[in-house]
Amino acid sequence: MNNEDYGYDYDYLFKIVLIGDSGVGKSNLLSRFTTNEFNMESKSTIGVEFATRTIEVEGKKIKAQIWDTAGQERYRAITSAYYRGAVGALIVYDISKSNSYENCNHWLTELRENADENVAVGLIGNKSDLAHLRAVPTDEAKNFAQENQLLFTETSALNSENVDQAFRELITAIYQMVSKHQVDLNEYGNNAGQAPKGPTISLTPAPAKKNKSSNNCC
Amino acid sequence: MDDLLKVTDIVFAIASQLATKDYLSFRQINKNVYYDHLSGTNDDRIWASRLRLLGLQVVDDDKEINEAHLDAANIFSKVTTFTTGSAKTTYGLFYKQFQCFVDKLYHNELKTFFPPQYSEPLIHARILMNLTKYIPAEIRDYTQYRKLQENLGILRELFINTVIKEMDLSYERRDYDSAAEFVEVLSECHEDNTAADFFKSKNDFAADVTLPEHIFDPGTNQLIDQQLQTALDKIGNFLNSKIKLADKIFGDSYPVTLSYTENIIANNITAYFESQLTANFNSALAVTRIESMPFLYKSINLSLIENLVPSQNAGSRFKELFVEFFNLYLEPKILNYLDVSVQKFGLDLEEMFTKFHNDTTLKETQQNEQIYESLRAKTSKQQLIDEKNNFLTSFTKIFKISNNSKAEDDEQLQMAYNLNVMNNNLHNIEILVSLDLCYKVVQHCKTCIENMRTFLKIKNIEGVVKLKCQEAFKILITSLSRDHFKPGFQKAIEVLDQYDPNQMKNLQIELETMDSHVEPLIKFTELINTGDIVLQMISIFYKNELVQINIMDKNQDFLNDVVQVKKNFETMIDDYVANGLNIGINKLMDEVLFVFGSLQFPDDFNPDPKSIMAKEIKPSRAAIKNVELLFNHCFLLTGATDKGTIDIFQQEIGERFFNEIVKNIKKNLISSDGAIFLICDLNYYYDFIANTLKQKSIVPLFAGLKTVGQLYLVSGADSKELGKMICDLGRFQGVFTQDEIYELVQRRTDWVKVRRDVEKVMYGLGVSDCTLM
Numbered sequence: 001m002n003n004e005d006y007g008y009d010y011d012y013l014f015k016i017v018l019i020g021d022s023g024v025g026k027s028n029l030l031s032r033f034t035t036n037e038f039n040m041e042s043k044s045t046i047g048v049e050f051a052t053r054t055i056e057v058e059g060k061k062i063k064a065q066i067w068d069t070a071g072q073e074r075y076r077a078i079t080s081a082y083y084r085g086a087v088g089a090l091i092v093y094d095i096s097k098s099n100s101y102e103n104c105n106h107w108l109t110e111l112r113e114n115a116d117e118n119v120a121v122g123l124i125g126n127k128s129d130l131a132h133l134r135a136v137p138t139d140e141a142k143n144f145a146q147e148n149q150l151l152f153t154e155t156s157a158l159n160s161e162n163v164d165q166a167f168r169e170l171i172t173a174i175y176q177m178v179s180k181h182q183v184d185l186n187e188y189g190n191n192a193g194q195a196p197k198g199p200t201i202s203l204t205p206a207p208a209k210k211n212k213s214s215n216n217c218c
Numbered sequence: 219m220d221d222l223l224k225v226t227d228i229v230f231a232i233a234s235q236l237a238t239k240d241y242l243s244f245r246q247i248n249k250n251v252y253y254d255h256l257s258g259t260n261d262d263r264i265w266a267s268r269l270r271l272l273g274l275q276v277v278d279d280d281k282e283i284n285e286a287h288l289d290a291a292n293i294f295s296k297v298t299t300f301t302t303g304s305a306k307t308t309y310g311l312f313y314k315q316f317q318c319f320v321d322k323l324y325h326n327e328l329k330t331f332f333p334p335q336y337s338e339p340l341i342h343a344r345i346l347m348n349l350t351k352y353i354p355a356e357i358r359d360y361t362q363y364r365k366l367q368e369n370l371g372i373l374r375e376l377f378i379n380t381v382i383k384e385m386d387l388s389y390e391r392r393d394y395d396s397a398a399e400f401v402e403v404l405s406e407c408h409e410d411n412t413a414a415d416f417f418k419s420k421n422d423f424a425a426d427v428t429l430p431e432h433i434f435d436p437g438t439n440q441l442i443d444q445q446l447q448t449a450l451d452k453i454g455n456f457l458n459s460k461i462k463l464a465d466k467i468f469g470d471s472y473p474v475t476l477s478y479t480e481n482i483i484a485n486n487i488t489a490y491f492e493s494q495l496t497a498n499f500n501s502a503l504a505v506t507r508i509e510s511m512p513f514l515y516k517s518i519n520l521s522l523i524e525n526l527v528p529s530q531n532a533g534s535r536f537k538e539l540f541v542e543f544f545n546l547y548l549e550p551k552i553l554n555y556l557d558v559s560v561q562k563f564g565l566d567l568e569e570m571f572t573k574f575h576n577d578t579t580l581k582e583t584q585q586n587e588q589i590y591e592s593l594r595a596k597t598s599k600q601q602l603i604d605e606k607n608n609f610l611t612s613f614t615k616i617f618k619i620s621n622n623s624k625a626e627d628d629e630q631l632q633m634a635y636n637l638n639v640m641n642n643n644l645h646n647i648e649i650l651v652s653l654d655l656c657y658k659v660v661q662h663c664k665t666c667i668e669n670m671r672t673f674l675k676i677k678n679i680e681g682v683v684k685l686k687c688q689e690a691f692k693i694l695i696t697s698l699s700r701d702h703f704k705p706g707f708q709k710a711i712e713v714l715d716q717y718d719p720n721q722m723k724n725l726q727i728e729l730e731t732m733d734s735h736v737e738p739l740i741k742f743t744e745l746i747n748t749g750d751i752v753l754q755m756i757s758i759f760y761k762n763e764l765v766q767i768n769i770m771d772k773n774q775d776f777l778n779d780v781v782q783v784k785k786n787f788e789t790m791i792d793d794y795v796a797n798g799l800n801i802g803i804n805k806l807m808d809e810v811l812f813v814f815g816s817l818q819f820p821d822d823f824n825p826d827p828k829s830i831m832a833k834e835i836k837p838s839r840a841a842i843k844n845v846e847l848l849f850n851h852c853f854l855l856t857g858a859t860d861k862g863t864i865d866i867f868q869q870e871i872g873e874r875f876f877n878e879i880v881k882n883i884k885k886n887l888i889s890s891d892g893a894i895f896l897i898c899d900l901n902y903y904y905d906f907i908a909n910t911l912k913q914k915s916i917v918p919l920f921a922g923l924k925t926v927g928q929l930y931l932v933s934g935a936d937s938k939e940l941g942k943m944i945c946d947l948g949r950f951q952g953v954f955t956q957d958e959i960y961e962l963v964q965r966r967t968d969w970v971k972v973r974r975d976v977e978k979v980m981y982g983l984g985v986s987d988c989t990l991m
Contacts, residue, residue, distance in 0.1 A: 046904070046921050046924045046925065047897060047900075047901075047924040047925055047927060047928050048894075048897060048928075048931075049901055050835045050894070050897075050898060050901070052834075052835070065834075065835060075928075075932075075939055075942075075943060076936070076939065077932040077933065077936030077939035077940060077943070078928050078931060078932060078943075080933065080936070081890070081893075081928075081931040081932055081933060081936075082931075084933070
């Protein structure tokens with residue numbers, strides 16, 4: 001049966017948050033990924049913006065629902081609301097601004113405090129086009145990522161370099177985790193469609209999935 | 219007695235009173251008188267006084283006069299001076315020439331008056347004229363003098379009659395050279411008038427020329443071009459032949475042509491055209507003959523005056539003077555035309571507008587269910603602006619057209635095309651105001667003014683012509699304003715005012731297909747657009763037809779009532795626009811409210827937790843519909859009016875929309891999970907205002923709304939921090955007061971649970987605890 005018949009055009013819906021200091025290029029990374037646009041004069045994000053893009057991983061349609069947050073938000077109550085239900089996160093810094101890199105530690109801590117423990121995390125060094133102004137060595141960031149088990153990519157929202165790749169890697173990682181998780185859940189005899197216990201529901205199979213599962217049961 | 223003659227003074231006084239013959243006798247009365255009193259200086263004085271009577275002057279040194287060359291005809295021109303001491307000799311010259319004539323005159327010997335050596339009539343004339351000068355010198359013998367004068371008069375009359383008779387004979391023989399000679403003779407006798415009268419009597423216009431009986435079609439009052447041409451040709455040929463003849467006969471000696479032609483203009487030509495213009499006056503006909511005046515006048519100039527041959531007799535300014543006479547004699551008719559023309563223009567407009575009104579009323583009753591298609595749906599805004607510009611460009615060009623008629627045709631064609639395009643776009647409102655009709659009346663006014671301007675070059679009536687042109691322009695604007703735009707706007711506003719979206723929408727079953735237009739508002743904006751086009755047309759017209767051609771003095775603009783009338787028209791339209799837009803915005807907001815009321819569902823922002831994960835984050839139907847509604851109306855004025863009005867219009871809509879959104883939030887319940895959907899709507903609104911409408915001044919309102927959305931996103935567990943957020947007014951762009959925020963936060967589904975903590979933070983702590991973060 002085709003999923004579209006049920007009004008859903010995807011198999012999985014993943015919530016992903018973009019975090020990082022103000023001005024590192026989160027909104028442009030998002031617009032580059034979802035609509036292939038770049039706005040030279042984009043202003044600070046107010047509150048939170050959403051965008052989605054559906055990609056295919058291992059034959060499954062995955063809809064990424066990406067939350068683009070304001071970098072300067074300081075109310076923990078709000079940031080924690082952002083992280084609620086996120087299964088992936090991209091921590092973004094600007095390779096030409098060491099401050100923004102140094103703050104990644106803080107962002108990672110905040111993320112770990114608020115999000116699901118299994119959340120997949122990628123570290124993004126954005127603005128790779130500004131190589132002549134580089135302030136953060138690639139290796140240093142790479143090491144940091146390895147130490148913290150983060151994916152790592154340097155991107156340029158301006159010239160599109162690695163943007164798709166960064167998102168794809170993250171989404172694939174989430175997917176792999178979800179499939180594994182699902183198997184685990186199934187072993188416990190649970191229906192995949194039901195939410196795992198607790199407030200850390202991070203993996204959201206689309207309703208279409210339910211049908212497949214129930215078909216399997218029959 | 220003898221003693222008396224011994225006194226010089228007495229003798230001299232007597233001698234001064236004597237006629238020539240008597241003086242000569244008196245001088246010889248005795249030796250004493252001759253030698254003592256009337257010789258030398260005294261004698262010279264006596265003769266000198268006589269010469270002075272003949273008009274001669276004393277000079278110190280005189281040239282030698284050859285007596286052999288003198289005769290009675292030329293002596294006055296050859297001998298004009300004398301010297302002291304030669305008075306007697308000089309007088310003798312005159313005496314010798316004229317005494318024989320004087321004797322003959324005195325004795326009535328008129329038949330053989332002129333001796334054989336004087337055979338030429340011109341010489342005779344000169345002798346007669348010379349005699350009139352000579353005879354007064356003999357006034358001392360008064361009896362003789364009177365007789366001489368009398369007889370000279372008789373002789374002169376006889377002579378002139380004979381000359382006229384001879385001239386007539388020559389003229390009849392077409393021997394114009396001889397006739398010219400006789401004219402010269404008459405002129406010599408100062409009888410130029412007689413010659414001119416002779417010429418006039420011999421060249422009577424009425425006797426020579428038969429003009430067409432009608433140059434107007436009695437049935438239609440239309441000028442028959444061919445007949446007019448025939449008349450003008452006949453007049454022209456006659457005048458030219460007479461101008462040439464007058465030159466031949468009179469040369470430039472005596473001006474006869476000017477008075478002769480003036481006579482013909484006054485008595486024949488003007489009279490002819492006047493009778494043609496007034497004959498068979500049929501008031502039942504729509505066209506009056508006087509309306510052909512400009513054409514008639516132009517034809518006269520072109521076919522008659524331009525073709526006049528130069529006249530030696532009348533001089534180089536002949537044509538100019540001819541035109542002046544013409545203008546002078548036609549003036550009453552021209553003034554009459556100007557009056558009639560302006561009056562008729564007013565009546566025509568009245569009729570055109572009445573007809574329009576009647577037609578549309580009829581049309582309206584026939585199609586009481588008229589559905590207007592949106593202007594916007596048919597064509598993009600830019601296209602509309604381009605078309606409007608095209609239209610106005612060609613309209614402008616119409617006024618700049620040279621004499622090149624090909625170019626004119628092309629421009630007219632382009633104009634017609636552009637007008638048609640504009641009309642198609644604006645057909646929605648043709649029932650209210652017709653651009654086509656507006657264009658027609660402006661065009662009509664242009665024609666009227668252009669026709670009247672034919673007479674602008676006539677200096678005498680220049681001021682009147684200008685005033686009449688201004689009057690026509692005033693009528694145009696007053697009429698457009700009073701008879702067309704005012705009722706159109708009133709009706710549009712009335713329709714707009716009566717429009718009730720709820721009533722309309724209830725008829726529709728499926729809301730999704732609901733039309734996102736406030737139809738009367740669209741119609742109204744089209745009306746604004748038409749108004750703008752017409753205002754621009756009027757401005758172009760004013761500049762090109764009145765200012766550039768100096769019918770209006772640009773420098774006295776502000777004083778002139780024409781400008782006042784124009785300003786009043788503009789103000790009226792502005793007022794209606796403001797009024798209509800205000801109502802339009804109200805209606806639009808009614809519609810917005812209706813959408814919120816009908817499409818914003820309770821679970822939009824408070825979804826069932828079970829379905830939450832399946833719910834996509836996208837703007838709600840109500841949000842999409844309302845933005846669409848705004849989008850469809852916010853740009854209606856683009857290109858239709860000035861930027862200031864558009865800004866006010868858009869900002870007003872934005873502000874009012876903001877208020878509706880706030881009210882809508884207050885009507886709904888928002889759960890922590892549902893907050894993202896509200897935020898999504900608020901983002902959508904913000905995006906429209908900031909990136910599509912681009913009205914900077916209202917963007918903060920919508921940015922504030924975005925922050926308000928976060929109040930609902932916060933988990934109920936964070937109730938204390940929620941309280942802090944409410945205190946932190948800077949977060950909300952200064953758009954909301956704390957009370958408003960407090961009111962909004964109450965729409966949280968868990969308000970009852972968090973209320974205590976929130977209020978504790980808000981009221982339980984000092985201001986210093988509310989830190990700005």
